[in-house]
Amino acid sequence: MTNSSSEAKxxxxxxxxxxxxxxxxxxxxxxxxxxxQTPIPINPHSVSFxxxxxxxxxxxxxxxxxxxxxxxLSGYPPQFTHQDVRNLFQGFxxxxxxxxxxxxxxxxPLRTFINIAGQQExxxxxxxxxxxxxxxxxxxxxxxxxxxHEEGEQTAEDMANEKKTEIIxxxxxxxxxxASKFLEVREHFHGIDSFAFLQARDITPLHSExxxxxxxxxxxxxxxxxxxxxxxxxxWKMKDGSGRLAALKCLRDVLEMQGNMRRVWxxxxxxxxxxx
Numbered sequence: 001m002t003n004s005s006s007e008a009k010x011x012x013x014x015x016x017x018x019x020x021x022x023x024x025x026x027x028x029x030x031x032x033x034x035x036x037q038t039p040i041p042i043n044p045h046s047v048s049f050x051x052x053x054x055x056x057x058x059x060x061x062x063x064x065x066x067x068x069x070x071x072x073l074s075g076y077p078p079q080f081t082h083q084d085v086r087n088l089f090q091g092f093x094x095x096x097x098x099x100x101x102x103x104x105x106x107x108x109p110l111r112t113f114i115n116i117a118g119q120q121e122x123x124x125x126x127x128x129x130x131x132x133x134x135x136x137x138x139x140x141x142x143x144x145x146x147x148x149h150e151e152g153e154q155t156a157e158d159m160a161n162e163k164k165t166e167i168i169x170x171x172x173x174x175x176x177x178x179a180s181k182f183l184e185v186r187e188h189f190h191g192i193d194s195f196a197f198l199q200a201r202d203i204t205p206l207h208s209e210x211x212x213x214x215x216x217x218x219x220x221x222x223x224x225x226x227x228x229x230x231x232x233x234x235x236w237k238m239k240d241g242s243g244r245l246a247a248l249k250c251l252r253d254v255l256e257m258q259g260n261m262r263r264v265w266x267x268x269x270x271x272x273x274x275x276x
Contacts, residue, residue, distance in 0.1 A: 068095060068115040069122035070144040076110055077135030085114070088134065092125050093117035110162065113144060156245065160187075163248040167198060167255060171226060174259025178226065185251070187244055194231040194247040198255060199223040227255045 073085070082100055095115035116122040122143065130141040164185040171183055181200040188195040201223050229251025231243030265271050 067118060069117075069119050070113050070115055071122050071126060072111065072142050072144050073114055073139065074111040075137055075139045077137055078110070079135065084134070085112075088129065088132075089114065089116070089125065092121055111159070159245055160248060163245065163252065167196075167248065167252050170252065170255050170259065171198060174255065174262065175226065181224070183226070185248070187247065189244075192243070194243040196229045196244075196247040196251040198226040198228070198251060200226050227251060227258060229254055 073088075076084075080100065082098075085098070085100065086094070093116065095117075098112055098114055100112050116125055126141050126143055129139070131138050132141075133139075167185050168183050171178060178200050180203065182203045184199050184201075186197050186199060188197065201221055229247045229249070231246035231250065270276055
């Protein structure tokens with residue numbers, strides 16, 4: 001015992017280093033010979049990841065509001081429908097909000113206003129569609145400008161002339177006994193009221209002087225009143241404050257109604273029997 005302890009105490013430093021190196025090699029061999037460790041299972045649904053934020057896309061350019069340009073469509077046949085308008089303007093972007101007056105029940109017959117998207121498209125529509133034949137009629141398509149007072153008066157005059165032509169056409173159809181007569185629509189203004197009269201007279205023969213059909217001593221012709229209309233009957237005014245178109249509308253309605261009643265009366269036995 002005394003000898004062993006004395007040998008340990010007297011061991012040189014080189015021997016101690018050799019012993020430590022031997023223990024380290026032995027521990028390394030034990031670790032390599034150990035079985036592999038079982039990996040810990042990971043539930044992907046319970047793991048939260050912080051995704052990299054995607055930068056926002058650049059802002060889109062702001063689109064300008066669609067510019068609607070108004071054009072005037074006139075001269076179309078009375079049986080023209082909204083679908084006919086859409087077919088006519090096929091290839092153009094038009095607003096669906098438009099009215100379609102006809103010759104039956106409105107004071108603006110055969111005339112409407114269409115909004116087209118874009119100034120160039122409106123000009124193209126005028127160029128391509130104006131004077132097109134629709135229902136046997138040449139329609140008119142034109143730009144609508146910001147009208148002043150004079151242009152507004154000209155528009156009202158055109159409407160009045162168109163209305164007069166329609167009145168005479170109805171009279172020719174509904175009143176065959178006026179076929180040999182000269183028909184004319186005349187207007188009269190009294191205070192705030194407007195009047196329209198459909199008058200008829202004999203046609204002046206070509207071989208005679210006009211004075212031969214006038215009253216003796218006066219430059220007058222004998223007219224026959226066929227029908228009349230008045231703006232005050234309907235208490236109706238146009239946008240420009242004039243009731244002349246209202247009077248013409250009233251005359252047309254009266255003429256058409258009386259023409260229909262005349263046809264009914266002719267088919268009634270009371271129109272030919274002496275006693276009922």
